[in-house]
Amino acid sequence: MIETVVFNDAGVTTYTEDALAEAKAATGTTWVRVYDATPEEIQTVADTFGIHPLAVEDVLNEVPPKTEEFSAYSFALVKAAELRRGEQTFEEEVLDRTVGAFFGDDWVVSMTTVGLPVIARVWDAVERGDERLLHRGADFTAYRIIDVVVDGYFELLDDIEDDIERSEEEVLESTEIETLERLNSVRRDLLAFRKIAWPTREAVGTLARGDTAHVQPETEKYFRDVYDHLVQVVDLTETYRDLARGARDIYLNTLSQSTNEVMKRLTVIAIIFLPLTFIAGLFGMNFEVMPELAWSGAYHASLFGMTAVAGILVGYFYREGYL
Structure with missing residues (x-):
């Protein structure tokens, strides 16, 4: 799907998919939300806003997070992550979805392969006329998109922390094989999430340092705030990896003692x-x-x-x- 809005101090205007060029030329900030789109629809958006085909390919191929600078726009690619539970209590997996944010002086194109609730929350805020978004430019909208993605990291880590605490209690009470399987699953999840968090921190760091021409100086502090959150996320990830490793060692020692x-x-x-x-x-x-x-x-x-x-x-x- 392709959804388009133009917002400014006067309010929010919705445009149809056939009016992309008109929306781009309108006064205010243009946000085009692309998800579950066909190759033809994606190509139409790319042609309208002059987005490089390789950048679009990065979103579709789900490459690691990064930031790139083009003459007419900046491109930030991040990963929305969530913990998907399996049929068994110890079965879980870190599921990531690529989010591409292209933003120029007065336009933003968010591109995902599927519809994501985190992006929908920002979209709904724009449609409601949230003044925090209407009075700022395209770079601030891009910041909000990246910010909600990073906020989801803390929810994922909270779930992993609960799993670690549950496992730590279990290793002191029993040596069931499910406890070891749960610990191994947690360690795999943390390793998979670490591969997301580290490059995302570097990508946002580029936006926070002012190395991007399309980020206004007054918006840099917001990206710095996201960068600080990512530093915290990375630290928590390493801490939880140590806790999971320690819980696994306790399990093996308990099993050895029982033997x-x-x-x-x-x-x-x-x-x-x-x-x-x-x-x-x-x-x-x-x-x-x-x-x-x-x-x-x-x-x-x-x-x-x-x-x-x-x-x-x-x-x-x-x-x-x-x-």
Whole structure:
């Protein structure tokens, strides 16, 4: 779809898809929202605003976040991320969607392969006549688009934090395989999200430093605020990776300790039965000439001896805390 609005101090005007050139020439800031569009529709927008084909290709091919400067506009590519749950409690995946923001002196083109709720929130604010957007230029609209995308990162990290806290509680109570699978899933999610957060921070840093001609000086401070948020996001990502790694180490140590306890008990049982096996094997040998072989009380004596040896060993291991 292609949706177009032109907004200024006088209000908001909606244009049809066939009136892109008219909307671009209108007084105010023109915002064209492109999503779920056909190649022909995308090409129409690109031709109208002079967007380079390679930049459009970057959005469609979902390349890593970046910022590029062109003579007539600036191009910022970021990733909207969310945590998608699977059928099992430990199944989850970081799902990212590419958001391309092209902005010139008085126009903005946002391009996504699918409709995104985060972009829709900014669009709805424009349609409602939000004064914070109407009185500022195209660069501020681009800032708001990037800002809502970055705000979504904190929601994703909050969900991951909940998973880590739940896993930390589980590793202290049990060594179920699902706990390890959940921890491995969290670590994969953090690694995937790290590949999004790091390049996004660099891309926004270019806009925040004033290296882009189409970002007004009064708007740079807003991009710096987004950059600060991304620094915090990256720090939280590294912190959660350490927590997940620590929880996994605790799980493996707990599992190893549990295995050691099982082996200790099995060893105690083996030691108790070892002398009993020796006694039974000794007196079970098939020889005619053997001491006590013809003694009528030999059977009971051997049973008594085995019971006594077993009792002594059990008492010893109990006193040492092995049982």
